[in-house]
Amino acid sequence: MDMYDGILTTRAIRRFTDEPVTEEEVMACIRAAVQGPSGGNIQPWQFLVVTDPETKATLGDIYRRSYERYEAALLPLVPPFKREEDQASWNRTIAASRHLAEHLGEAPMLVLALMPAISMTLTDAEGDLDVGTPYASVYPAVQNLMLAARSLGIGSTLTTVYRIRQDEVRELLAIPEGYEVVALVPLGRPAGKFGAARRRPPEAVTHWNRFGEKRR
Amino acid sequence: MDMYDGILTTRAIRRFTDEPVTEEEVMACIRAAVQGPSGGNIQPWQFLVVTDPETKATLGDIYRRSYERYEAALLPLVPPFKREEDQASWNRTIAASRHLAEHLGEAPMLVLALMPAISMTLTDAEGDLDVGTPYASVYPAVQNLMLAARSLGIGSTLTTVYRIRQDEVRELLAIPEGYEVVALVPLGRPAGKFGAARRRPPEAVTHWNRFGEKRR
Numbered sequence: 397m398d399m400y401d402g403i404l405t406t407r408a409i410r411r412f413t414d415e416p417v418t419e420e421e422v423m424a425c426i427r428a429a430v431q432g433p434s435g436g437n438i439q440p441w442q443f444l445v446v447t448d449p450e451t452k453a454t455l456g457d458i459y460r461r462s463y464e465r466y467e468a469a470l471l472p473l474v475p476p477f478k479r480e481e482d483q484a485s486w487n488r489t490i491a492a493s494r495h496l497a498e499h500l501g502e503a504p505m506l507v508l509a510l511m512p513a514i515s516m517t518l519t520d521a522e523g524d525l526d527v528g529t530p531y532a533s534v535y536p537a538v539q540n541l542m543l544a545a546r547s548l549g550i551g552s553t554l555t556t557v558y559r560i561r562q563d564e565v566r567e568l569l570a571i572p573e574g575y576e577v578v579a580l581v582p583l584g585r586p587a588g589k590f591g592a593a594r595r596r597p598p599e600a601v602t603h604w605n606r607f608g609e610k611r612r
Numbered sequence: 613m614d615m616y617d618g619i620l621t622t623r624a625i626r627r628f629t630d631e632p633v634t635e636e637e638v639m640a641c642i643r644a645a646v647q648g649p650s651g652g653n654i655q656p657w658q659f660l661v662v663t664d665p666e667t668k669a670t671l672g673d674i675y676r677r678s679y680e681r682y683e684a685a686l687l688p689l690v691p692p693f694k695r696e697e698d699q700a701s702w703n704r705t706i707a708a709s710r711h712l713a714e715h716l717g718e719a720p721m722l723v724l725a726l727m728p729a730i731s732m733t734l735t736d737a738e739g740d741l742d743v744g745t746p747y748a749s750v751y752p753a754v755q756n757l758m759l760a761a762r763s764l765g766i767g768s769t770l771t772t773v774y775r776i777r778q779d780e781v782r783e784l785l786a787i788p789e790g791y792e793v794v795a796l797v798p799l800g801r802p803a804g805k806f807g808a809a810r811r812r813p814p815e816a817v818t819h820w821n822r823f824g825e826k827r828r
Contacts, residue, residue, distance in 0.1 A: 399618040399763035403644045403756055426814040428619045432755065433770045436686070437705060439812055444819040451821050469734040469741055470652070489653060510823075518685040525685055528772030532795065535751035536770065539648065540619055542752075543759065547615035554649045554752065556744030570822045579748065596655055598642040603660045605667050606786045607726075 397547050406543055407593035409551025410496035412584025417505040419447075421548055422583065425507075428544030432537030440514050440530060441537050444569055446506040454568055455558075456501020459580070462560040463497035485594050496553065496582070503582035508565075509538050510575040531578070538579045551586035554579050613763050622759055623809035625767025626712035628800025633721040635663075637764055638799065641723075644760030648753030656730050656746060657753050660785055662722040670784055671774075672717020675796070678776040679713035701810050712769065712798070719798035724781075725754050726791040747794070754795045767802035770795050 426443050434440060446452050467490070477483040500506070511534045518525040542552045558565050558580050565577055603609055642659050650656060662668050683706070693699040716722070727750045734741040758768045774781055774796050781793055819825050 397615040399613040399615040400640070400644065400760055402615040403760055403763070404647050406647065408649060423814055423818070424616070426818055428616065430811045430814050430817065431620050431622065431809060433624055433758075435772065436690075437702075437810075439817075442817050442819065442823075443814075444821075444823060446821055448821045465736055465738070465741060466734065466743060469736045473734075474652075486653075518682065518689075520681055520685045522681070525681060526775040526778065527682060528775050528794075529745075529747055531745055531747035532751055532770065532772055535748055536755035536758075539752035539755040540759075542649075543756075544616055544619055547619070554748065556651065556748055559742045559744050562742065570824065572823065575823070578744075593647060594653075595646045598639055598646050598659075601646065601655075601658045602639070602642055603658065605660075605662055605664045607658075607660060607788065607791070608786065 402546050403543060404592050405590045406546040407591060408492070408553035409586045409588070409590070410492040410553055411587035412503050412551065412582070413587050415504065415585045417550055417583045421550060422505055422507065424548065425541045425544040425550070425583070429537040429541035432540045434533035434537070435516070435528065438514065438533060440511050440533050442510040442575065444508040444510060444571070446508070446569070451568065452503070452506055453501040455506060455565065456499070458561050458564045458568065459500045459555075459558050460497045462557050463493070465560055466557045467494070500582055504584040505582070507541065507581045507583060508569070508577050509534060509541070509579040509581070510571060511578050513574050513576065534578055538581065542581060545583055546590065549585060550583050551590065552581050552583050554581060556580070618762050619759060620808050621806045622762040623807060624708075624769035625802045625804070625806070626708040626769055627803035628719050628767065628798065629803050631720065631801045633766055633799045637766060638721055638723065640764065641757045641760045641766070641799070645753040645757035648756045650749035650753070651732070651744065654730065654749060656727050656749050658726040658791065660724040660726060660787070662724070662785070667784065668719070668722055669717040671722060671781065672715070674777050674780045674784065675716045675771075675774050676713045678773045679709070681776055682773045683710070712771075716798055720800040721798070723757065723797045723799060724785070724793055725750060725795040725797070726787065727794050729790050729792065750794055754797065758797060761799055762806065765801060766799050767806065768797050768799050770797060772796070
């Protein structure tokens with residue numbers, strides 16, 4: 397698969413076929429994940445692969461109950477869209493998200509990305525140094541995992557909604573308190589198609605030399 | 613370029629040739645960036661491309677002064693490595709990071725990723741909902757940008773050290789207070805080679821069905 401085309405056509409996949417994802421395939425995805433960048437090369441990631449049907453089903457139930465609270469709280473805050481096509485696109489996303497919430501436990505494989513609580517505090521005579529967030533050292537790896545999956549024909553989506561019930565996730569999977577669950581990524585062959593997701597055009601979010609300078 | 617190989621061989625590039633990066637190339641990278649995922653498809657990103665030599669030089673000076681404080685605070689905290697090859701690898705990384713700090717302003721192009729201060733607070737009758745960090749909605753886009761660059765033969769590295777002097781960066785580039793600068797990414801043709809960076813093996817960071825379950 398061509399790399400540039402593959403990146404452009406990696407969209408959230410929320411409906412999967414029953415075809416299994418193999419251990420070799422997920423390890424290839426994690427191999428790509430760990431090539432992601434991290435501050436000082438600390439590699440602050442662990443991956444937990446859930447394949448056991450009963451565990452997947454329980455995790456799916458936790459996810460569904462999380463999603464229900466999320467959607468009920470979110471929808472009243474979203475104003476109607478001005479353009480009909482934007483409204484239709486949003487409606488499709490919500491429908492797909494609901495489908496995922498109701499069927500997450502049936503996805504062929506679930507991968508959780510974990511990050512230990514790491515102190516990034518540096519101090520000198522002038523005070524504490526802001527060197528950024530540890531999340532900068534883990535979400536690129538998650539993106540690598542999803543892109544590698546794409547290159548193997550495997551769809552995925554980055555979810556964080558389970559965090560509403562993170563304690564239940566932690567207990568189910570024996571995740572120590574010292575680890576934060578930063579993403580839950582279902583993997584499976586797309587029931588639909590890969591393709592470019594709707595986005596604002598890059599020109600609309602690009603500035604040249606000074607913020608607000610749009611032409612060049 | 614093959615997608616999977618490209619992901620595996622995208623490593624931090626900190627030394628660049630003088631060959632320019634074109635406007636078309638950086639726009640192709642930003643086009644890939646905006647295809648990254650974001651919670652509720654909010655697309656919370658702006659990109660600021662710095663090409664003006666004087667602005668690059670000033671930004672390079674800010675970066676160098678930030679890096680000096682960073683390195684002076686960091687190095688005393690890093691214990692010696694047990695394995696000679698790990699120590700040698702770390703030494704090479706520090707040397708390359710110093711080189712970048714001294715020459716950032718000479719990189720063919722600098723791209724800053726910005727994120728508006730967004731409220732992700734959702735509440736229901738039971739209280740606030742933790743639906744994750746907004747950084748989950750921007751660092752995947754930054755990774756896409758760097759991978760798209762790789763597919764074009766352009767090297768990059770994700771830096772956050774400038775945050776030590778973020779106010780100076782903000783003033784130089786007229787970045788409004790409401791935006792956080794989440795990454796500074798230099799772009800240019802590698803003076804060295806692309807290739808797989810040293811990482812712990814994926815098996816060492818993978819668990820099966822329960823945390824700590826290493827075999828399967």
